[in-house]
Amino acid sequence: MGKRFGGKCALVAGGAQGIGRGIARRLAGEGADVVVADLDIEQAQSVSDQLAAMGVNAGAIPVDLAEIASVEQMVEQSLEVLGRIDFFINSAGVVHNVPLLEVTEHDWNRVVDINQRGAAFCIKAVARHMVERVPESVKSQGKSETCYGKIVNFSSMSGRRGRPLQVHYAAAKAAVISLTQSAALALAPYCINVNAVSPGPVRTRMWDVNVAEKGRILGRDAEREAEQFIENVPLRRPGTVEDMAAAVAFLCSPDADYITGQTLNVDGGFEMN
């Protein structure tokens, strides 16, 4: 039997490490051609080399999500490598902890430009290409049995509740939930699905940054901070990049053709606690 994503083309922003790298590997493992786009082009190239060794067409492209022109270029260059984009996954992001009374304009702009504004303009640039591929007959009827693209964003449990040390990050990740709904409605007539994943704690570089910053501000040991996170997870373990990649693979698959505008918690039950 052929691989599930054989013949499909995926662009993974933030694919150089962490969750994005796990997603790139999972999609390539299921046969998709994959372009990895990231601020860290050396690391993106290394992931791309690993994907090529798995037998798929792969590429690495530099991008800074804080720059709209760079986001547009990312899509153009990906099309040169892949020919088209069936799946777009945006796993790029930055976290930052700072008390509300100390947050600066610079802090706010950096976190929001990457996590929120960057996410919005990625969707715009990718969707413009996806819409071009939709046949006129589908555009005029506004419905089809075929999906013409799957977009998956990354929110966070910080986007679900208030976070006193992450006012900017939490606001940006809450905006991703709203953006996912609005984009899903805007793109539904073209049969393009837009969903998001909201991870619980996953041990990546972002996790290390997060617990170290929080520990420093609260005067607590970073490892103790990390343990406390896990104690609040009903399933009693951190998430893995493979857990996140499995959810993304599901959302990209035909099994999720009738799902759009949703933000799926993949968090071991953390959100309920």
Ligand SMILES: NC(=O)c1ccc[n+]([C@@H]2O[C@H](COP(=O)([O-])OP(=O)(O)OC[C@H]3O[C@@H](n4cnc5c(N)ncnc54)[C@H](O)[C@@H]3O)[C@@H](O)[C@H]2O)c1
């Ligand atoms: N790890 C967690 O516990 C956790 C929890 C909730 C949500 N998330 C979200 O999941 C996503 C992936 O997180 P992760 O843990 O893999 O983080 P990570 O830090 O391991 O990886 C993030 C990637 O984004 C890239 N990136 C950062 N700024 C960029 C920019 N301006 N332009 C392009 N690329 C940029 C980095 O180079 C890196 O490769 C993020 O959106 C994050 O907010 C993570």
